Amino acid sequence: MHWIxxxxxxxxxxxxxxxxIHTGKTPSGPIHIGxxxxxxxxxxxxxxxxxxxxxxxxxxxxxxxxxxxxxxxGIEVPKDFEExxxxxxxxxxxxxxxxxxxxxxxxxxxxxCQNDLGVYFNVIYAHEIYKKKxxxxxxxxxxxxxxxxxxxxxxxxxxxxxxxxxxxVVCDSCKRIASRKGGVIPNRLEEWNLEKDIAKYKCIACGYxxxxxISELLxxxxxxxxxxxxxxxxxxxxxxxxxxxxxxxxxxxxxLEVCYEIFNYIGPLKVPYEWxxxxxxxxxxxxxxxxxxKEWLKIAPPECMRYFILNVEPMRHIEFLPERIPxxxxxxxRIERIYYGLEKPIEDYQYYRDLYELCIIGKIPxxxxxxxxxxxxxxxxxxxxxxxENKVIKKSIDxxxxxxxxxxxxxxxxxxxxxxxxxxxxxNWVALYAPENMxxxxxxxxxxxxxxxxxxxxxxxxxxxxxxxxxxxxxxxxEIFNTARKIGIEIEKAFSIMYMILLGSNKGPRLAPLLxxxxxxxxxxxLKSVLQKTx
RNA sequence: GGGCCCGUAGCUCAGCAAGGUAGAGCAGCGGGCUUUUAACCCGUUGGUCCCGGGUUCAAAUCCCGGCGGGCCCGCCA
Numbered sequence: 001m002h003w004i005x006x007x008x009x010x011x012x013x014x015x016x017x018x019x020x021i022h023t024g025k026t027p028s029g030p031i032h033i034g035x036x037x038x039x040x041x042x043x044x045x046x047x048x049x050x051x052x053x054x055x056x057x058x059x060x061x062x063x064x065x066x067x068x069x070x071x072x073x074g075i076e077v078p079k080d081f082e083e084x085x086x087x088x089x090x091x092x093x094x095x096x097x098x099x100x101x102x103x104x105x106x107x108x109x110x111x112x113c114q115n116d117l118g119v120y121f122n123v124i125y126a127h128e129i130y131k132k133k134x135x136x137x138x139x140x141x142x143x144x145x146x147x148x149x150x151x152x153x154x155x156x157x158x159x160x161x162x163x164x165x166x167x168x169v170v171c172d173s174c175k176r177i178a179s180r181k182g183g184v185i186p187n188r189l190e191e192w193n194l195e196k197d198i199a200k201y202k203c204i205a206c207g208y209x210x211x212x213x214i215s216e217l218l219x220x221x222x223x224x225x226x227x228x229x230x231x232x233x234x235x236x237x238x239x240x241x242x243x244x245x246x247x248x249x250x251x252x253x254x255x256l257e258v259c260y261e262i263f264n265y266i267g268p269l270k271v272p273y274e275w276x277x278x279x280x281x282x283x284x285x286x287x288x289x290x291x292x293x294k295e296w297l298k299i300a301p302p303e304c305m306r307y308f309i310l311n312v313e314p315m316r317h318i319e320f321l322p323e324r325i326p327x328x329x330x331x332x333x334r335i336e337r338i339y340y341g342l343e344k345p346i347e348d349y350q351y352y353r354d355l356y357e358l359c360i361i362g363k364i365p366x367x368x369x370x371x372x373x374x375x376x377x378x379x380x381x382x383x384x385x386x387x388x389e390n391k392v393i394k395k396s397i398d399x400x401x402x403x404x405x406x407x408x409x410x411x412x413x414x415x416x417x418x419x420x421x422x423x424x425x426x427x428n429w430v431a432l433y434a435p436e437n438m439x440x441x442x443x444x445x446x447x448x449x450x451x452x453x454x455x456x457x458x459x460x461x462x463x464x465x466x467x468x469x470x471x472x473x474x475x476x477x478x479e480i481f482n483t484a485r486k487i488g489i490e491i492e493k494a495f496s497i498m499y500m501i502l503l504g505s506n507k508g509p510r511l512a513p514l515l516x517x518x519x520x521x522x523x524x525x526x527l528k529s530v531l532q533k534t535x
Numbered sequence: 536g537g538g539c540c541c542g543u544a545g546c547u548c549a550g551c552a553a554g555g556u557a558g559a560g561c562a563g564c565g566g567g568c569u570u571u572u573a574a575c576c577c578g579u580u581g582g583u584c585c586c587g588g589g590u591u592c593a594a595a596u597c598c599c600g601g602c603g604g605g606c607c608c609g610c611c612a
Binding site for chain 1: 537538539540541546547548560561569570571572573574575605606607608609610611612
């Protein structure tokens with residue numbers, strides 16, 4: 001049984017009139033695949049709910065009202081961009097100049113990938129929420145019940161700030177909501193009068209003072225309270241959160257208490273999840289340790305990313321290494337075959353069925369899709385320079401036809417377009433992430449190999465004459481073995497000679513197809529050149 | 536100081552809730568594809584289940600105590 005079922009049991013047991021699922025993210029930089037875990041958990045919840053006949057609402061809250069606290073490593077910014085530190089992210093210009101704001105740039109880059117990944121949510125920007133009457137009322141409620149709130153807070157946070165209040169304000173003059181002096185210090189309301197509905201502040205960054213009505217001021221709640229207010233306003237049923245917030249007596253727990261005591265709402269079901277690590281290190285936006293969904297989609301299919309993450313219980317670490325993409329894709333292909341009964345179920349057949357249904361995007365095909373194996377793609381795309389794109393595609397389609405034939409299914413247009421997508425992905429993967437031992441390249445410069453004895457010379461000569469015949473790939477591969485035996489040269493040695501001449505390495509992909517792929521005249525010339533040098 | 540997760544084959548991890556003869560994938564090795572090299576198929580090697588106690592007829596699994604690794608906990612989501 002898949003773990004998502006237990007979560008959905010708990011959701012249904014709440015008996016909420018409407019099921020509302022939330023996730024949230026501060027767009028302080030590129031949004032990485034760690035955050036995708038949250039989206040996939042919610043997406044999986046929706047799928048399972050739907051199976052049981054329940055509709056649900058899924059909102060993605062973008063915390064665009066949070067201040068810019070630092071500029072993440074790896075982001076190129078214009079001169080004097082530091083000026084924007086302390087401004088809410090939706091008021092910070094897009095450093096790349098292509099979106100409405102800093103917040104929009106990074107959010108939209110993430111959001112654009114989501115439908116491709118099978119995630120469908122409503123996008124809600126926090127700065128828009130704060131314009132609404134419900135949020136203004138929440139702020140009034142907070143100010144009215146400030147003593148009670150301080151009391152709750154004191155249970156979770158120990159400091160000497162007894163004049164603490166959670167209402168932050170955007171300065172009318174410098175547009176900052178916080179200032180960086182030592183740490184990042186929030187700009188707070190100083191005085192307020194709830195009867196007259198007015199409040200006053202003095203900007204901590206620039207010193208500007210102002211008094212306006214609560215409706216007119218740009219106000220924000222500090223985040224544990226902000227979270228609680230959003231839960232209450234949207235009547236949130238469930239919101240997953242990273243393990244950092246879910247620590248006992250941490251942010252989530254305090255927000256739950258605030259939600260109940262101040263806003264009279266029970267609060268959502270807490271679903272904690274562990275982080276993804278990248279090469280052993282936690283992904284951190286501000287340190288530039290990221291890997292984004294957009295980058296994933298360049299190198300591997302989206303359903304494989306769902307498989308990679310949804311296969312693991314939420315509280316377990318996931319170690320992501322881009323070098324291991326071929327394993328991940330193979331893993332997905334395997335559960336697909338299990339799903340369609342093409343591979344024997346090992347143990348928990350039901351688990352794999354459930355998992356597959358959570359991974360596949362859109363309608364589950366009646367017949368098994370025919371997949372071009374990723375490892376096959378890796379070899380093929382490295383021959384593209386020689387074969388040309390069309391021949392690579394043709395060979396790949398022939399290959400899936402063969403697989404289709406074996407399982408008694410005709411290749412469809414979808415299968416073909418999937419294969420072509422995989423080839424493109426593998427090409428990117430080879431260029432960006434492949435370890436050296438998976439790569440090979442035909443050497444165009446002079447080979448450094450020289451035959452060391454008569455047998456080797458004889459072998460190369462024999463290969464040249466083989467090439468002058470029009471042998472099929474199959475025949476050629478066989479003849480290479482025959483020739484080596486006939487001459488009395490070790491098979492292993494024979495192959496490594498050929499690879500040395502062509503690749504400058506003693507290993508390579510299957511030889512016959514490689515030889516046939518090359519221009520014959522060029523190849524013969526090259527082999528002869530090795531012989532001439534020796535005499 | 537507090538919390539969470541992990542420790543099982545060379546690698547990545549299942550198995551632990553309901554204790555009953557240690558599993559998978561990949562890698563390796565061997566074979567097949569009428570004649571071994573990085574597509575495909577079959578077979579196969581491989582493990583003090585981190586350590587020490589306890590409970591039990593029986594512990595990878597439950598309990599206690601350690602060790603090792605990773606991460607989190609300041610209004611920095």
